[in-house]
Amino acid sequence: MIEITNFIEKNRETFLGQLIEFLKFPSVSSRSEHKQDVRNCGEWLVQHIKSIGGENAYLFETEGHPVVYADFIRYPSAPTVLVYGHYDVQPVEPLELWNSDPFEPIIRNNKIFARGASDDKGQLFIHLKAFESILKTNETFPINIKFLFEGEEEAGSNHLDSFIEKNRELLSCDTVVISDTEWFDFGLPSICYALRGIAFVEIKVKGPNRDLHSGSYGGAVDNPAEVLANLISRLKDRYGRVTVPGFYDNVLELTVEEKEEFARLPFNEKLYRESLGIKQTYGENGFTVLERTWARPTLEVNGIYGGYTGEGAKTIIPSEATAKISMRLVPNQKAQEITQLFVEYIREIAPPTVSIEVFPMHGGNPVITPIDTVWMRKAKEALRNSFGVEPVFIREGGSIPICETFQRVLGASPVLIGFGLPTDNIHSPNENFSLENFFGGIKAIANYYMLLKDK
């Protein structure tokens, strides 16, 4: 391992320069104007994998953004690891809150700032650099490895399910390794064993056929923005509990052991509040913050708009109003069922004065994996070796919907060894990634691959 570690140390500048190149692609998958940028980024990735010794590296077409695949397979008897990551990124708005251009990476305070730095380009890149470091310092690679990098995770992974189903053989593996999660705290390496799912919908309320003068028509015509506000106000009760009938029916309750484990983690609610600039936390009664964000489902308005939103005043009754709403799901809720319950509830409470449409945008089921497997134990060992700290098992509130597909289609449970930190500002302005975790991550992952050889 010492040779590998030395190689990584010697190549810090090179690795960083390559990461910067990778981060410069504005691969925003949810925006049609960035379609070509996503493809360019995928093509760059294929070339890069080839240049470091990856084999069978291709851009696979899908009906959406392309998938990057590559592998390195020598020993039929060795375990096969599928590494999943995504090279697309979230939109950057509100742009004015960034301190530097989101696609011109810069380094400050030993962190690299750019959209995608942590989620997920930086973390994906850890695996490529670990792969390269082993390959350049050893006779060969210790295990069989397959890389699967997606280009539309941030847009809902709409075509990856069918890609995996169509390519079962190509993707067959013993386990899936993913670095797209974060540590519970600074200096506390964490392995995530459960993720929430998601059901994302858009509601559009349509009223009059045009914006109306609110003086001439105010009092005679129902207002779509007000109807939308009323609908939203009926989605949760005053204690933060979602009021969609049947929403909680299949929720898997936390075990006593899990609750105890969560309570032992160094969670400081005062610091949490301060870091977010909020006066108090808020959510479903009877649960702690960690329980609520990790193991309880929720519903959030992600965006709302209607009528005049510019400077100054414009006195209209808007013709329509729209909200983007996502529900985070926990085992054993199913995205499709919950979306259906949501649509039915809206239909039930919709007033007759307007027309209302609900558009399901995307969904992903929650996932939970056993922690007593060899893959999990070796992951813990590799993290301990690299960072010198005993890692913890945690859950995460976010969603990587594809995990459930890996379980279902490939029969391989994902190992979520993330290297993000709570200060990474993922999905927010000024996203960044700690260089300590980037280089420590490369060492840990290289060590993990070496350890899996002797599984």
Place this chain on the structure above:
Amino acid sequence: MIEITNFIEKNRETFLGQLIEFLKFPSVSSRSEHKQDVRNCGEWLVQHIKSIGGENAYLFETEGHPVVYADFIRYPSAPTVLVYGHYDVQPVEPLELWNSDPFEPIIRNNKIFARGASDDKGQLFIHLKAFESILKTNETFPINIKFLFEGEEEAGSNHLDSFIEKNRELLSCDTVVISDTEWFDFGLPSICYALRGIAFVEIKVKGPNRDLHSGSYGGAVDNPAEVLANLISRLKDRYGRVTVPGFYDNVLELTVEEKEEFARLPFNEKLYRESLGIKQTYGENGFTVLERTWARPTLEVNGIYGGYTGEGAKTIIPSEATAKISMRLVPNQKAQEITQLFVEYIREIAPPTVSIEVFPMHGGNPVITPIDTVWMRKAKEALRNSFGVEPVFIREGGSIPICETFQRVLGASPVLIGFGLPTDNIHSPNENFSLENFFGGIKAIANYYMLLKDK
């Protein structure tokens, strides 16, 4: 009068060409980027008034957009009429719904399409063309006339009150004539005797100090867009009645005569619904549509926005959310008092999880004027002469806040002889003005000035 009418007929093309020139200025007063356009439009107006014989024509500076003033005064014994209008216009968004450029006027089906065509440049211009037509066909002008044209009516007339107060002497008059209202129906000339007032506010709800990943934080942090929706849902009850305490305290109830008069007007609710594309009307119980829009106060959300409003999905808890809200007021509500009640109510129902600010944007008091004056009778006569139909007295739901200032400061009640039609789409895309009403209006106003000579 026949000579004047002939002059108007002969000059149709010339007048129309001048109106087009006037409409081309994008004098959007509520947008700072159009500041210079508003001024250019005002300067053009001053030059135009001079060119047709107006005297003492000036651009008066205010702390906002400039005021255009001009007069023509010969006979101390004749009545003095102050003509008020506004040369600024509403914003044009949503631009994609316009069939032609809002600032490139075009004529289709005997209507002129442009922002401001009806509200209020076209109607203001009627007075100038009537003035010109009399002056060019008579020895002199029959009455004393003063023109006062404002450049920020659509932004709340913030500086006109103080302008009028500072220039009482200059503006002193026997009556104020305003053409900024519309007819009740096609072919039914209407004089408006009451207008609603307005209180416009903006509410901003601030939550976490940045947009948060709704997976990582959903369930732990209150959502400003949801708080805003909850607040809005508590501003009206399910019957459309405003729930701000004290809101209805000073409302002047309609008389039996007024209710009967309204009921006699040719209002067809089916056509009304069809023209708006709505399935049913909606508003305060126990009142007709006309009663609700003309003589009952209301509250409308004019715009709402927060979080991600772009294409596709972005899974965030927004850092803040904003709504623009206006209340239409009736005699004897006062804008300042109602704004205060609103602010107090929001403060009372605001949850402790977020911070909420209410910004009063502008306000104007409602107005009601007696209909049995010589100014009203002569106006009715002039309309009958020009259009050959018996005019009706109506109210209007919109606001011209300055009317109340004229009453209070100059002691002159406004005569609201408007020439708009219900299909003019004011404040909406594809605003237009009927050329029949434009030219008929010039004749009616010229006749009115002539009739006032013998008051």
